Structures are given as structure tokens and as C-alpha cells.
Amino acid sequence: MKIEINSKKGLKTNLSIFVDKKTIQKKLDARLAELQSEVSLKGFRPGKVPPSVIKSQFGKAVYGEVIDKILRETSTKALEEKKIKVAGQPKIDLKTFGEGKDLNYTLEVESLPKIELKPFNSYKAIDYKIKLDEKVINEKIREISKQHKHFEDKKENEKSVKGDQIAFDYTATIEGNKFEGSEGKGVVIELGKNLFLKGFDEQLIGLKKNETKNVEAILPPNHPKKELANKKTKFECKIINIKKPKETIINDDFAKHMGAKDLPDLKKLIEKQVESQYQQALDAITKKEILDQIEKLHKIDLPKNLVENELAMITRNLKKEEVEKHKKNNEKIANSRIKLGLVLNEYGENNNLKVSDDEINLEIQKQVRSMPGQEKLVMDYYKKNPSATQSLKGAIYEDKIIKLFKSKMKLDVKTLSSLEAEKVISNFNKAKDNPKIKDEQNQTDQVKSSSKIKTKSKKISKK
Structure with a gap:
């Protein structure tokens, strides 16, 4: 040879x-x-x-x-x-x-390019920490209590008001004719939530138990029976019962109902959960700061075929005119992704970082636990999609590299209150939405808006 x-x-x-x-x-x-x-x-x-x-x-x-x-x-x-x-x-x-x-x-x-890695002391970033005050935790508990309302029967002569829970039977007709699903028994709705039909709830306000009321409403455009979509419908409603919301007392019994040992334990669990949600958003900002510096500090030639493959992935679901319209931006994103991937991988290899099968399985199990009732669906997805498992492995590997950076680089630790954290996250997302710099940041997912950080209304998990 x-x-x-x-x-x-x-x-x-x-x-x-x-x-x-x-x-x-x-x-x-x-x-x-x-x-x-x-x-x-x-x-x-x-x-x-x-x-x-x-x-x-x-x-x-x-x-x-x-x-x-x-x-x-x-x-x-x-x-x-x-x-x-x-x-x-x-x-x-x-x-x-x-x-x-x-x-x-x-x-x-x-061939892969030779990369001269910058030392870790070339990097600096802010490492945010979150500390919630008791006022925020108490507010979150009040939010949970509102989501877990209890109702008690109203007196016979009391009328229904917004926020009441009302039970009724109905018979519906379209142009005087009945249709499939035109009768309902024991339907229960909370007035004001508009979960039945648009404009339906408000017509049941001011009624007493055993009264009958004719209600008009439009069936939804996505009705399962296409011929019934957007049809004006008359409902004859017989009120069976009316209940009013009962004030939820926040005490140890309420905490136990939510899965905690007592009220102090519930507060600790909520504090941990909410801090975790804020921390996840803040860590994403620190990660973006590190990635931006990695890309800026390294000048390397990129393998043309890798860039072309990445570009094909980015544009695979786009129409031809969209591909042409965003050609320069997509090329920029493809170059950035390949560059970051190569440099990060070089740091990982130089520091002997690896991802074991056990680590992948552990991450899959976390996802399984977060989706109760869909465990088999999650497991089957990863068994049938090796590319999804590979993608998960890549995400774990990247997280390991970022942790390595944070352990060796210069970090300015800054502890924030919830209001300060809200401001930092909001400013970050506003910057990402700025057209002047949006293209440069497209390679990183947007940090979850802090205004959407909410405690789950279901029982608090101790996991």
C-alpha cells in the first residue's frame, strides 16, 4: 500500500x-x-x-x-x-x-481545523444567583390557593354572579332542529372563565336555582362536525345548582393537600421550585455570555461540507422564497453553530470530558418523571429515534463544557431579588428582539420570560 x-x-x-x-x-x-x-x-x-x-x-x-x-x-x-x-x-x-x-x-x-484554544482566564461573565424574599413566596402560595378553589352551595334565593360555579342541563337547536350532541346533563362551569362557548357564561349571570334560561351562542369554527361550525345555536338551560367560591384557608391542612408535610414545608418546596425556574433563565444568560466570547476570541477556518450540512438542516422546512430571503442570515447562523461546536468540542476533548450511557439514561428518566402518564411515550420516542438520543447526548456534553468553564474562568457572582431577576431577564429578551442584533443571537434559544415563571398548580413535587 x-x-x-x-x-x-x-x-x-x-x-x-x-x-x-x-x-x-x-x-x-x-x-x-x-x-x-x-x-x-x-x-x-x-x-x-x-x-x-x-x-x-x-x-x-x-x-x-x-x-x-x-x-x-x-x-x-x-x-x-x-x-x-x-x-x-x-x-x-x-x-x-x-x-x-x-x-x-x-x-x-x-479535515477539522487546528484550534488554538484561549486559556480559561481569558473569559469573564456574571454568575447570577437568586434569593426570594418571603413576600414573593407567600404571593405564590396565594396564587396556588386561587387555582384550588372550593365551592359551597348558595341559598335557594341567591342569584348567580361571576365566579360562581353553576350546574345545568341543556337542550340545543339550530334553526329549530336538534343535532348530534344537542343535549347535555349536569354540565358544570365556572362563570367568567368562558370555557364552554364564547359569550355563554355572561348569559347565565343573575339566575336562581331551578330557573330556565334561553341562551344564544355560536358554535366554534373547529367543531368536530364541520357542518355545525360557526352555527348560531339556541340553548334552553335548566339551572340545577349554584355554588359560590369558599375562601381557601392557607394552613397546614392546605399544605398537606398540596403534598407537603405542613405549611413551612410547603413554603420551602415552593421556594426551591421558583428559585430553580429563575435560576434556569439566569443560567441561560450566563451561558450566552460565555458562548459569545468563545466565538469572538477564536478565528478558525470552517469545513465547507459541515457548514453546508448545517445550512441544509436550518432550511429544510422553508419554502424556496424564504430560503432566498434569509440566505445571508441563515449562512451566518450555520457558520456560528459549526464554529461554536468545533471549539466547544476541542475544549471538551482537551479536558477529557465524556458522556456515559448512564448519564443519558438518567436524563431520559428525568423527562419521564416530568411527564406522568406519558412514560411509555417518552421511552418509545428515544428507542425509535437514535438521532434524538444523540441530540440529548450533545446537550449533556455542552452543559458539561459550560460547567467546566464556570469552574475555571473569572465569574462575578451577583445575587438578585426576584424583581432584579425579572429586570435582567426582561432586558436580555428585549435585546434579543432588537432587529439590529437579533440575527447575531439566533443560534441561542430565547430565555424563558420571567413573567411566565409560575409555580405549578398541581401538588408540589419533592423531587
């Missing part, structure tokens, strides 16, 4: 590889000998078919198999010998080949 470098320009290298016909024949003879124990032909005992007969029957297929194996082995050896780290799939061009001939082919590869 002979290896020569034909040309080298930038990251692209063209190799010429030569394998003599004697070497090929030896491998071909060895494969034919192996097949003696595998092939069964009429007229021959098992394992006794002569290699010459096998060759006459399967010669072309065996030769193709042997050449494929030689190409794999020799191309791998050539890349190792020339110490080329390949970016993407190499291109093979067969020059001469055939039974009884030498094998001569070229191998065109793009």
Missing part, C-alpha cells in the same frame, strides 16, 4: 492510494476459502465446494465485497498515517480496479 498527498489547500486534502494486485488476490483467496464452509451447492458435500467453483458462481460479488473492505481499511489507515481528523464523509474516486489489476484511487477529505 502506497499513500501520497496529491494536493492540500486549506482544510481540503487529496490523497492518492495504491494497493497492488498481489495483496488484493491474497485477500480474495482468503475470502473464497472462508466461503467453503458457508456455501452449499448441489452435487457437493457441505464444506467441500472447491474455491474455483465458488469463484465461478459468485466471483463478481466476492470481488466487490473484498474491494469494499480494502477501501474501508486502506482509507482509514491512510487518514491515521497522515494524522488527518476528518470533517464529514470522505469522497472516493476509483482510478483503476478490476480482478487481476492493481487498485488505485483518490481520497478527497476535509
